[in-house]
Amino acid sequence: MKITKGMPGYIRDQKKKRILITILLFGISIAVFLTGYLTTHTRNNLLTIVAILGCLPAARSAVGMIMLLPYRSFEEEKVREVETAAAGILSAYDMVLTSSEKVMPVDVLLISRHLICGYVSRTKVPPAEVEAYLVRILKENHYDKVTVKIFTDYDSFLKRAESFGETKQKSEGQPDRAVREMRRLILTAAV
Incomplete structure (x- = not known):
């Protein structure tokens, strides 16, 4: 069953989701950067720009994750x-x-x-x-x-x-x- 906002366990569920999404988004940005660097042997390429732009949604996701970290679900x-x-x-x-x-x-x-x-x-x-x-x-x-x-x-x-x-x-x-x-x-x- 999908846990929606207002249901017991929502904070616990959202922490897990947001941590995974943040790791995935930063991982994609790192992979794009490394692909560009390993193929051209320099940081000065188009994939570096794509990787930097990919950090924007990753950072947004990290903010949401960090905001929920101090809170716990109701027992x-x-x-x-x-x-x-x-x-x-x-x-x-x-x-x-x-x-x-x-x-x-x-x-x-x-x-x-x-x-x-x-x-x-x-x-x-x-x-x-x-x-x-x-x-x-x-x-x-x-x-x-x-x-x-x-x-x-x-x-x-x-x-x-x-x-x-x-x-x-x-x-x-x-x-x-x-x-x-x-x-x-x-x-x-x-x-």
């Missing part, structure tokens, strides 16, 4: 706990939100029509800033009446997720279009 055991506690709630895992000022890792978000509840294990950025950033994204897209609460304590988050799940079971079955759209907007802001 599988905790994913199962959250899925059990908040059954039926639309969720998004393994996100690294990027604004123009900060990079904010978010382990999990539970999304409903009027409340987004999330957990952050790494607290380099204060939870209030993550909350403000998510509220701003939603307001810019005309979702004004959404409350965002980010937890740094896993047990508190899990308790909130359980009450979230109980509320959801009493109300409707499938997430509606607006909730899926809010999830899509949040994932668009993530790496």
Whole structure:
């Protein structure tokens, strides 16, 4: 199964892919350079220019890879706990939100029509800033009446997720279009 953005294990999967792609792109550039050098016995040839230009996408790939290296996927055991506690709630895992000022890792978000509840294990950025950033994204897209609460304590988050799940079971079955759209907007802001 293909792991897409917002699924558990996304960061782990992307690290592997980006490392392989970066190595491949730099390898191609080196191979092109060496081919030109070994055939002409000088660096002054057309293949050197092609190899240099080939370093541009390789460097871009390396930047994406380096950006994800410090972050980890949400632990599988905790994913199962959250899925059990908040059954039926639309969720998004393994996100690294990027604004123009900060990079904010978010382990999990539970999304409903009027409340987004999330957990952050790494607290380099204060939870209030993550909350403000998510509220701003939603307001810019005309979702004004959404409350965002980010937890740094896993047990508190899990308790909130359980009450979230109980509320959801009493109300409707499938997430509606607006909730899926809010999830899509949040994932668009993530790496």
